[in-house]
Amino acid sequence: MTVQEYMLSLGVTAKAAAAAARRASTEEKNAALLEIARAIRTHTDVIVAANKVDLERAAAAGLDSASLDRLALNELALENIISGIEQIVALPDPVGQMSDRVIRPNGLKISKMRVPIGVIGMIYESRPNVTIDAAGLCLKSGNAVILRGGSESIESNRALYRCIYEGLENSALDTGIIQLVDTVDRQAVGELLTMSGYVDLIIPRGGKGLIQRISAETKIAVLKHLDGVCHVFIDAEADLGMAHTIAMNAKTQRYATCNTMETLLVDREVANCVLPDLAKALSAEGVELRVCQETATILNGEIACIEATDADWREEYNAPILSIKICSGLDDAIDHISTFGSNHTDSIVTENVSKADRFLREIDSSSVMVNTSTRFADGFEYGLGAEIGISTDKLHARGPVGLEGLTSQKFIVHGEGQIR
Amino acid sequence: MTVQEYMLSLGVTAKAAAAAARRASTEEKNAALLEIARAIRTHTDVIVAANKVDLERAAAAGLDSASLDRLALNELALENIISGIEQIVALPDPVGQMSDRVIRPNGLKISKMRVPIGVIGMIYESRPNVTIDAAGLCLKSGNAVILRGGSESIESNRALYRCIYEGLENSALDTGIIQLVDTVDRQAVGELLTMSGYVDLIIPRGGKGLIQRISAETKIAVLKHLDGVCHVFIDAEADLGMAHTIAMNAKTQRYATCNTMETLLVDREVANCVLPDLAKALSAEGVELRVCQETATILNGEIACIEATDADWREEYNAPILSIKICSGLDDAIDHISTFGSNHTDSIVTENVSKADRFLREIDSSSVMVNTSTRFADGFEYGLGAEIGISTDKLHARGPVGLEGLTSQKFIVHGEGQIR
Numbered sequence: 001m002t003v004q005e006y007m008l009s010l011g012v013t014a015k016a017a018a019a020a021a022r023r024a025s026t027e028e029k030n031a032a033l034l035e036i037a038r039a040i041r042t043h044t045d046v047i048v049a050a051n052k053v054d055l056e057r058a059a060a061a062g063l064d065s066a067s068l069d070r071l072a073l074n075e076l077a078l079e080n081i082i083s084g085i086e087q088i089v090a091l092p093d094p095v096g097q098m099s100d101r102v103i104r105p106n107g108l109k110i111s112k113m114r115v116p117i118g119v120i121g122m123i124y125e126s127r128p129n130v131t132i133d134a135a136g137l138c139l140k141s142g143n144a145v146i147l148r149g150g151s152e153s154i155e156s157n158r159a160l161y162r163c164i165y166e167g168l169e170n171s172a173l174d175t176g177i178i179q180l181v182d183t184v185d186r187q188a189v190g191e192l193l194t195m196s197g198y199v200d201l202i203i204p205r206g207g208k209g210l211i212q213r214i215s216a217e218t219k220i221a222v223l224k225h226l227d228g229v230c231h232v233f234i235d236a237e238a239d240l241g242m243a244h245t246i247a248m249n250a251k252t253q254r255y256a257t258c259n260t261m262e263t264l265l266v267d268r269e270v271a272n273c274v275l276p277d278l279a280k281a282l283s284a285e286g287v288e289l290r291v292c293q294e295t296a297t298i299l300n301g302e303i304a305c306i307e308a309t310d311a312d313w314r315e316e317y318n319a320p321i322l323s324i325k326i327c328s329g330l331d332d333a334i335d336h337i338s339t340f341g342s343n344h345t346d347s348i349v350t351e352n353v354s355k356a357d358r359f360l361r362e363i364d365s366s367s368v369m370v371n372t373s374t375r376f377a378d379g380f381e382y383g384l385g386a387e388i389g390i391s392t393d394k395l396h397a398r399g400p401v402g403l404e405g406l407t408s409q410k411f412i413v414h415g416e417g418q419i420r
Numbered sequence: 421m422t423v424q425e426y427m428l429s430l431g432v433t434a435k436a437a438a439a440a441a442r443r444a445s446t447e448e449k450n451a452a453l454l455e456i457a458r459a460i461r462t463h464t465d466v467i468v469a470a471n472k473v474d475l476e477r478a479a480a481a482g483l484d485s486a487s488l489d490r491l492a493l494n495e496l497a498l499e500n501i502i503s504g505i506e507q508i509v510a511l512p513d514p515v516g517q518m519s520d521r522v523i524r525p526n527g528l529k530i531s532k533m534r535v536p537i538g539v540i541g542m543i544y545e546s547r548p549n550v551t552i553d554a555a556g557l558c559l560k561s562g563n564a565v566i567l568r569g570g571s572e573s574i575e576s577n578r579a580l581y582r583c584i585y586e587g588l589e590n591s592a593l594d595t596g597i598i599q600l601v602d603t604v605d606r607q608a609v610g611e612l613l614t615m616s617g618y619v620d621l622i623i624p625r626g627g628k629g630l631i632q633r634i635s636a637e638t639k640i641a642v643l644k645h646l647d648g649v650c651h652v653f654i655d656a657e658a659d660l661g662m663a664h665t666i667a668m669n670a671k672t673q674r675y676a677t678c679n680t681m682e683t684l685l686v687d688r689e690v691a692n693c694v695l696p697d698l699a700k701a702l703s704a705e706g707v708e709l710r711v712c713q714e715t716a717t718i719l720n721g722e723i724a725c726i727e728a729t730d731a732d733w734r735e736e737y738n739a740p741i742l743s744i745k746i747c748s749g750l751d752d753a754i755d756h757i758s759t760f761g762s763n764h765t766d767s768i769v770t771e772n773v774s775k776a777d778r779f780l781r782e783i784d785s786s787s788v789m790v791n792t793s794t795r796f797a798d799g800f801e802y803g804l805g806a807e808i809g810i811s812t813d814k815l816h817a818r819g820p821v822g823l824e825g826l827t828s829q830k831f832i833v834h835g836e837g838q839i840r
Contacts, residue, residue, distance in 0.1 A: 019758060023782055096781065102803050108792060110802050115784065117814050200814050219635070221815050242837040249839035338439060347833075360832055361516065362443055364535065372528060372835025381840070382530050382831065383522050394537050394620050395641050396816040399831045411802065411819045412780055413767075415792025417662040419669035420801070 003183065007191035010146050010179050011198030014119045017176030018144040022116050026093040028172045029140055036167030037085040040132070043163055044078050050159035051128065058152050070126045071153055081132045084386060088136040091385040094407045095142040109414040114407045116142030118200035121192050122388075123148045123214060125206040128156035134203070135164055135178045137388045141406035144177045146199070148192060151184035158182065193218035203389050223401060226392045227316045227342035228258030230374040233333040233359070235350035236269035242371060243349040244278050249373040250347065252285045256318045258390060259345050259367075259377040263313060263323045265333045271298055271326045279303045282322060291324040298326075313340035330355050334362050341365065344392055345377040345399075366392060366399035423603065427611035430566050430599050431618030434539045437596030438564040442536050446513040448592045449560055456587030457505040460552070463583055464498050470579035471548065478572050490546045491573055501552045504806060508556040511805040514827045515562040529834040534827045536562030538620035541612050542808075543568045543634060545626035548576035554623070555584055555598045557808045561826035564597045566619070568612060571604035578602065613638035623809050643821060646812045647736045647762035648678030650794040653753040653779070655770035656689035662791060663769040664698050669793040670767065672705045676738045678810060679765050679787075679797040683733060683743045685753045691718055691746045699723045699744070707740045714746040733760035750775050754782050761785065764812055765797040765819075786812060786819035 001009070040047065051073040058071055094114050101111035120143050124130045131147055138145035149157040161180040168175040181188050192199065196219050203223045204214045215222045232250050234243040250261035266274060275298050279289055289295075289305035290312045299305055305324075312323040313336070327333040337346050347369035348359040356370040367377040377399065379387025384402030391397045397405035421429070460467065471493040478491055514534045521531035540563050544550045551569055558565035569577040581600040588595040601608050612619065616639050623643045624634045635642045652670050654663040670681035686695060695718050699709055709715075709725035710732045719725055725744075732743040733756070747753045750768075757766050767789035768779040776790040787797040797819065799807025804822030811817045817825035 019782075019784075022784065104801070104803055108796060108801070113780065113788075118784070215639070221641075221813075239837070245837060245839055253840055360533065362439075364439075364442065364538070365830065367831040367833060368533075369833040370835060372833055372838045373840055375840040376528060376833060376835075376838070377831070381524070381528070383524055393641075394828050396828075398828055408814055408816075408818055410785065411787040411797070413787060413789040413792055413796060415790065415796075417659070417665060418792045418796070419665055420673055420793055420795040 003185050003187045004191050006183065007181070007188055007195065010181065011119070011195045013176040014144040014146050014179060015198050017174045018116070018118045020174040021139070021142050021144050021177045022095075024142060024173055029093065029142070030089045032168055032171035032173045033085050033089050033136055033139060035170040036132070036135070036164050037082045039163035039166040040078060040082055040160070043159070044075060047073060047078060047156065047159040047163070048075065050155040053155045054153050063152065067126060067152075071128065071156070073128055073156055077129065081129050084129075084133055085136050087385050088140050091140065091403060093140065094403050098412070099409075106418050107416060108418055111412050112409040113412045114404075115410050117406060117408055118143060119198055120145045120406065121148070121195075121199040121202045121220070122146065123189060123192070123202065123204045123206075123210070125150040125210065126152050128153040128160060130205055131157050131160045131180070132164070133386060134388060137386060137403060137406060139173075139177060141403045143406055146179050146181060146192065148181040148189060154184050190217070193220065196220050205389055221396075223389050223391050223397070223405075224393050225258070225390045228260070228344040228392075229262050229314065229316050229340065229342040230259055230344055230377075231263050231265055231337050231341060231346040232261050232374060233265040233327070233337070233346070233348045234267060234270060234274055235330065235348055235352065235355055236267040237352040237355065238270065238349040239351055240270060240274050243274060244281070246347065246349055246371070246373050247278055248281060248285075250375055251282060251287060251322050252320075253373070253375050255320050257375070258316075259374045260318070261322065261374050262315065262317055263325065263340070265325055265327050265336060267333070268294070268326050268328055271295070275299065275324070276303070279305070279324070286320050288321045289324060290321065292326055294326040295324045316342070330358060334359065337363055337365075342392065343394070345369065345374045347372060347374050366390070423605050423607040424611050426603065427601070427608055427615065430601065431539070431615045433596040434564040434566050434599060435618050437594045438536070438538045440594040441559070441562050441564050441597045442515075444562060444593055449513065449562070450509045452588055452591035452593045453505050453509050453556055453559060455590040456552075456556070456584050457502045459583035459586040460498060460502055460580070463579070464495060467493060467498060467576065467579040467583070468495065470575040473575045474573050483572065487546060487572075491548070491576070493548055493576055497549065501549050504549075504553055505556050507805050508560050511560065511823060513560065514823050518832070519829075526838050527836065528838055531832045532829040533832045534824075535830050537826060537828055538563060539618055540565045540826065541568070541615075541619045541622045541640070542566065543609060543612070543622065543624045543626075543630070545570040545630065546572050548573040548580060550625055551577050551580045551600070552584070553806060554808060557806060557823060557826060559593075559597060561823045563826055566599050566601060566612065568601040568609060574604050610637070613640065616640050625809055641816075643809055643811050643817070643825075644813050645678070645810045648680070648764040648812075649682050649734065649736050649760065649762040650679055650764055651683050651685055651757050651761060651766045652681050652794060653685040653747070653757070653766070653768045654687060654690060654694055655750065655768055655772065655775055656687040657772040657775065658690065658769040659771055660690060660694050663694060664701070666767070666769055666791070666793050667698055668701055668705075670795055671702060671707060671742050672740075673793070673795050675740050677795070678736075679794045680738070681742065681794050682735065682737055683745065683760070685745055685747050685756060687753070688714070688746050688748050691715070695719065695744070696723070699725070702742060705740070707742050709742055709744060711744040712746055715744045736762070750778060754779065757783055757785075762812065763814070765789065765794045767792060767794050786810070
C-alpha cells in the first residue's frame with residue numbers, strides 16, 4: 001500500500017466512523033473514555049518503556065533538553081493524562097444541545113441543534129500527551145479524528161494508541177473514530193492536507209512555521225494559532241500596586257507561552273511612578289528591556305535597557321525580553337495595540353469603568369481583560385475543561401477552543417404540514 | 421493608479437473603517453441605514469434611469485429574459501429594497517451581546533462578547549439589490565464591506581452606491597465602511613482575493629462555478645454555498661395527505677431555488693398508496709420523473725417516467741425534474757441522504773416522534789425538518805430578517821446566514837488583580 005492509499009484508507013474509515021460518532025450517546029462516549037483511561041493505567045509500564053525508546057533515539061540525535069522534557073512520559077505524566085480524560089468525562093456533552101428556539105407566525109418551530117463537525121485532522125509535534133487530549137476531546141464532541149504526531153514520539157504515540165484502540169474495542173463505539181497515522185513518512189501529512197472530501201477541519205499544534213506551512217498547503221479549514229503579541233496597558237487611573245503585580249506575572253510567570261505579555265504600555269501620567277520600580281523588578285528577574293525613548297529617560301541609566309525599534313512592537317519574543325512604551329492615554333494605547341498587536345490577548349489595568357468598557361469593546365483580540373494577567377487566557381483557566389488549541393482566527397472560534405469549538409450548529413424545523 | 425493599487429487602497433480604507441464600525445453604536449448604525457433608505461427614495465428616478473442603461477446594454481448583448489428580470493430595478497423593486505433596510509433597522513444589534521458568563525473559583529468573571537468580523541469582501545453577480553442588502557447587513561453587524569457586483573449591473577450599482585455614500589455622509593459613520601469596486605476590470609476580483617491582510621471573509625453570491633473558482637483562488641475564508649440536493653422522505657407512518665402536499669410544494673413552488681426538493685424518498689410500505697397520485701400531480705405540473713425500478717413498476721406505464729442513474733441521486737436539477745426512490749425504512753433513507761445528499765436541507769414526513777428525532781439528529785445537513793417543506797430553509801422564513809447568504813460549510817455558520825453569522829465572539833475577562 002502506498003502512503004497515498006494508506007492515508008485515503010484512514011479517510012474513508014474516519015468518514016464512516018464520523019456518522020457513528022454523531023449518533024453516539026453521552027453515556028456511550030463517556031464509557032469509552034473511561035475504558036481508554038483504564039487501558040492507559042493497565043499498560044503504564046508498556047507506555048513508559050516505549051517512551052524510553054523515543055527518548056533514547058532523541059537524545060542520540062542530539063535533541064535539546066527542553067524538547068526532551070516535552071517528549072518525556074513518566075508515571076506522573078500518565079496520571080495527569082488520565083485525570084485529563086476524567087475531566088473530559090465530567091464536562092457536559094455539547095452535542096444535541098438546543099438553543100435559539102422561535103415559533104414563527106406560520107407555526108413553524110425553528111431552533112438550533114449543536115452537532116459535531118465531522119472528521120478532524122490533528123497534526124502536532126513532540127508532546128505525546130496531545131495524542132490522548134485530542135482523542136478525548138474529539139470523541140466527546142462526537143467527531144472522528146485522525147492523529148498525526150511528531151516522528152520523535154512515534155513509539156510513545158503507538159503505545160498510547162494501542163490503549164485508545166483497546167478502550168474503543170471495550171466500548172459500544174466504532175474503533176474507526178480515533179485513528180493514528182502509523183508512519184513517520186512525511187508524505188502522510190501532505191496527503192492528509194489534500195483529503196478535503198474526508199477531513200472537515202485541520203488542527204495543527206506546534207510552532208508558527210508548522211501552522212503557516214499547513215495553511216498554505218491545504219484547502220481544508222485550519223484552526224490557526226499564530227502570533228501571541230500580548231499587551232498590558234497600565235492606565236492613568238490604575239491601582240499601581242495591582243499594575244505592578246499583574247505586569248510581573250504576565251511577563252515572568254512563564255516566558256515561552258503564547259499568552260505571555262510581550263509589550264507593556266504605560267500611560268504617561270503614571271509612568272514616572274510605576275516604571276522605575278517595575279523595570280528594576282523585571283531586570284532582577286533577568287528580563288531584558290527594550291524601551292521607547294521616553295522610558296529610557298525615566299529609567300535614567302539606572303536600569304539596563306536598550307532602545308526599541310519598530311520591529312520590537314511586532315515581536316513575539318517567547319523569551320525574557322519585554323518591550324515598553326509610554327502612551328498618551330487610552331486612545332493611544334488602543335491605536336498601538338490595533339497597529340502592532342496580533343489579536344490574541346490584551347489586558348488593561350484601570351479603576352475607571354468607562355475606560356475598561358471602551359478597552360473591552362474596541363480591542364479586537366480573542367481575549368480582552370481588565371485588571372488581570374494575560375496568562376489566564378487558557379481553556380482550563382476559562383473553565384472549558386481542556387483545550388484542543390487556541391484560535392487566532394476571527395471566524396468559527398476565537399481564543400481557547402474546547403468541546404464547543406469542535407461543534408457547529410444546524411437548524412431544526414418542526415412543522416405540522418406547513419407549505420410555502 | 422493600477423487595478424492592484426486601486427484595490428489595495430480600498431483594502432486600507434476598509435481596514436481603518438472596520439475599527440470605526442466596530443465602535444459604532446446601534447443608534448448611529450440605524451440612523452445611517454435610514455439615511456441610506458432616504459437617499460434611495462430621493463434618487464429613485466436616477467437609479468431607475470441608470471438601471472435602464474444596464475438593461476439596454478444587456479439586451480443588446482443578448483442576455484436571456486430570466487437574467488434581464490434579475491437585473492431590472494423598478495420603483496416597486498426599490499420600495500422592496502427600502503423596506504429591506506427598514507427590516508434590518510428593526511433587528512436587534514448582535515454586537516456587544518454578552519453570553520456564557522461564568523465566575524471561576526479564583527473570582528475571575530469570564531464571558532463572551534459578540535463582535536464584528538472585520539472586513540467583508542462581497543462578490544456577486546447580476547442582482548443589484550444585493551448591493552443594498554449586503555451593505556445594510558454588514559453595516560448593522562459592525563463590519564466594513566467591499567462590494568463587487570456583476571459588470572452587467574455596474575450603472576445600477578453605481579447609482580445605488582451614490583445613495584449609500586450620501587446616507588453615510590449624512591450620518592455619524594465613516595464613509596469607508598461601505599465601498600464599491602468601481603471598475604468592471606476582472607482583475608479587481610483577483611486582487612481582492614489576495615488581500616488577506618485586509619479582508620477577513622469573502623462572501624460570493626452566484627452560481628456554483630463562481631463559488632468554486634473563488635474558493636480555489638483565495639486563502640481568505642469563504643462563506644461557501646455549493647449544492648442544494650434536498651430530500652423529502654415520506655416515512656411509513658406519514659400522514660399521506662400531508663406528505664402529498666409537502667412534496668408538491670417542495671418541488672413545484674419554485675424550481676431554481678437551492679432549497680427545492682431534488683429527490684423524493686418513499687418508504688416501501690406506503691409507496692403503493694402515495695406514489696401514483698403524487699406522480700400524476702407532479703407530471704401534470706410538467707415535472708419530469710426519474711425513478712428507481714421499483715417506482716417504475718408501481719407507476720406501471722401509466723405516468724411518464726425514465727429510469728434514474730446513480731448520477732441522478734447527486735444532481736441539483738434546478739429545473740422541473742425530480743428523482744424518486746423507494747427505501748426500506750428510515751435507516752435506508754438516512755443512508756441514501758448521507759451518501760448522495762449535499763448537507764443542505766432535508767425533511768421527513770412522519771407522525772412517529774422517535775423516527776423524527778432520529779432523522780433530526782442523524783442527518784448532517786444545515787437544515788433538518790419534520791413535516792414541512794424544504795422551501796422554508798431561508799433566512800427570512802427563519803426570522804433572521806434577511807440573509808447575506810446560505811452556508812453549506814460546516815464551520816462558523818451553517819444554513820441561512822444573517823446578522824449573527826457576520827459576527828464572532830471574543831472572551832472578556834474581568835479581574836480584581838488576580839495573577840497566575
